[in-house]
Structure formats: C-alpha cells, structure tokens
Amino acid sequence: MMKSPFSPRSQADSRVISVQKEDFDVAALYQALQQNPSSGAVVTFTGLVRDLNLGTAVNALFIEHYPGMTERALSDIVEQAKQRWPINDVAVVHRVGRLEVNQQIVFVGVNSAHRQAAFDACEFIMDYLKTSAPFWKKELSDQGEQWLEQRESDRVASKRWS
Amino acid sequence: MMKSPFSPRSQADSRVISVQKEDFDVAALYQALQQNPSSGAVVTFTGLVRDLNLGTAVNALFIEHYPGMTERALSDIVEQAKQRWPINDVAVVHRVGRLEVNQQIVFVGVNSAHRQAAFDACEFIMDYLKTSAPFWKKELSDQGEQWLEQRESDRVASKRWS
C-alpha cells in the first residue's frame, strides 16, 4: 500500500500543507483523502498553467513566495475552513519556481461527511489562497516577462465569504 | 503513457458518462481532465460509502438503476451544465450493485479555463444527479435492509440552480 501523507489515521483529522518546487501526485493525495471512513465526499481542486492568459500566449510561469509566511498563511486559511465547516482531512500543496504550460500549480483537497461542506470549504480555501497567501506569479511569453496583477474577480470571490 | 478515456484531444471537448459495476480509477480520470491545455482548473467530486448514515452503522450499500434511462439522464445533466458554464471536458462515473464501506460510488470531474465555472458545474451535476438520475440505494446494516429516502436537503440543493 502507498504511504499516506496523512499521519496516523486513528488520530484527529489531518492537515497537509506544503510549498514545494517538485510536482505533486494527485493520485496519492486523493488516496489519502479517500481513506477516512466517516467521509462520504472528497472534493479536489487542481490549478494548472494555461496556454493563454488574457489573450497572451504563455510559455511558462515563475512563482515566487515568502518562505515561512506562506506556510503560515495557508495554515491560517485551513484553520478558518475547519472552523466554518464540518470537514475532516485537508491537503493544500502549492508549487513555486518555474512551471511550464499544462503543469500543476496548486492542489486543494477536502473530505467531509457530506458534499456541500466539502465543496464550500474547498472553494473557500482557494478563494482565500488567491488573495491572502504570499505567492506572486510572473508570466513568461514571447513578449517577455510580466508580473501578474491581482484580478478583481479574485477579490470579489474572497469577499463573498465574509 | 496511460490511455486516456477522453477520445481524440484535437477534437471538441469530450464527455465520459459511465454506469458500471466495476470500481473506477480516480487517478486516470483526473489525468485525462488535466491534459487540456486551455484548462486552468480541474474540480473533482468523489462520493464514498460512509460507515454511518443517520445514526445507523452501515455495512454496505446496494445500488439499483434503470439501464438506458440512467445514462440518458446523466447525458442530459452534463449537457445542461455545458450550456450554463464555459467548461471543457466532463466525466461522470457511477457504480451500481453492492458496495462496501469506504468504496467509491460516484465521480464527477470537470475542467475549465477558470475555477468558478469548474466548481459550479461540478456541484450542479452532483445536485441534479441526486434528484433526477434513476439510481436507488439500499442500505445493508445489522438492522437489516432498507431503501433510502430522498433527502430534503438534496431537493433544496437542486432547486437553487433553477
């Protein structure tokens, strides 16, 4: 059996928070979330590098973060989600460094007894991550390098939870 | 490379709809959804057999369906989702027959350029599946066998989209 990144199952519900250069394995992350017998629902979100952003053909992304503060911000967001919804295990993985088109950027996975809590918590974590975790994306295209601006739609999305 | 259940990538966006006795492989389903270069977001939902339902310790589920009508109802639901949101590929897999605790029941996966459409479409498909696809669950516990009743919360969830 594959080693679970969620430490002992008999203990309280687990949290995985990781900021890393390496790619992540959605299959292994899902498998760990699937193993909680009191969870009837697993919701996962995966963000990928798109080939096109606001009309620009993208070659790659570079993602910078603030080591230490980023992990702390992600923990805070997960903690808030656990206080708002009856969810069990949570995993948040975000990559940094250079990422090519189609590569995986971010994973958020949540399990819960019922589907609505799992969907809501997963969306909430993504919305807050987008506006309050210190990551910055630079887009590399044939037109050169460009730091991305925060989207108004992301600010709106995170405000709907408050 | 793993064979993708999504037939030729250069063609229009694909749909996978399957009603089956066999278990499904979330890793393979995810991998297919991840391969669309114009998708920046993949959302997946997996439903599992819980060990406890409304206070009863569950041993297993038996799921019955209406062959032919079920597949048609799932296609209709996916079609409606595609008309409402700018989503790309969609996969819906639902198992039938006897399922043990912790086993996978249903998978819904959606990809899209942006996360909100992927989240909304995935939730919509699950909400409609719960109220309009002809599947019936029987719960097997130490107290005997019992056909489940439709939940009021599921009726409410599906109404919020109309």
Next chain:
Amino acid sequence: MKINVRLFARLREQLGDSVQCECPEGATVAALTDQLASRGDNWAQLKSQEILCAVNQQQVSGEHRLADNDEVAFFPPVTGG
C-alpha cells in the same frame, strides 16, 4: 394496445420486475395507474404523489397519452450519488 410496465427499487421488490398490460387505445398514464392500482393492496401505492413515472425512459406526468408497445416505468424518488 400492449404496454410493458417496469418497476424499480422497493416497487420492484414488492410487485415484481415487470408486467404486461392491455390498455384501451389512447389511454393516459393516469388511466394505466388506476388500472394497475385496482390489482390490490400493494399496487395502490402507484397512485402515491411521490411515485414517479417514465415512458420510454423520459419522465412524464399523468396526462401523458400512451402508444402501443410503450415501456412505462414506475419508481420511487431517486437516491443515487
């Protein structure tokens, strides 16, 4: 005309998988339901508000007019997912 009736879930367990009916030309689903309900106790539940009906695998209401060889299914509210 000949109508093929199918039953699912608890209706199937109580009434059987399927039954063949003879209906007068132009009968509605409601008329077929009445005809089946008259078979006796357990069959009367087909008239319950909550029981759903599909003709040729499309959900219909009681006013739907049947045609020869239609497949008519009766079933309780669905509980998949």
Next chain:
Amino acid sequence: MKINVRLFARLREQLGDSVQCECPEGATVAALTDQLASRGDNWAQLKSQEILCAVNQQQVSGEHRLADNDEVAFFPPVTGG
C-alpha cells in the same frame, strides 16, 4: 533599532532582496516606509496604497509599532493559486 527589510516580486527585482535600516526607538511601519521612500524614485512606490506590509510574517497596517530586529516585508498584491 535595527530593522531587516525584505522585498518580494517586482519590488525585489527593482530594489533588491533585502536591506538593513536603522530606525528611531518606537518607529511605526509608516515612518519606516517614509524613510525608505526618501531613498529615491523607485523606493517611493512603497508608499502606494496597493503595497502590502508584513512584520515578522504577519500582515500589519501603517500604525504598527516596530521593535528591534523586526523583519519587515513589502510586497505587491498576491497572485498565487
């Protein structure tokens, strides 16, 4: 007191990774920002509304009072995910 200033994303590219500052006892983040802004053109952007500030990895506002050896970070709105 000694303050360690760190910069991220486009601020880092324009102003450098980090810089050490001397501040008077009890200085606020706003005072430190003014002091840095006075270094010249590119530094003035630290005073922009949209630039965020964290002290010891917690986001703070301009009134926050600094202590010796604090780590102060300035950065643009975040764009991860």
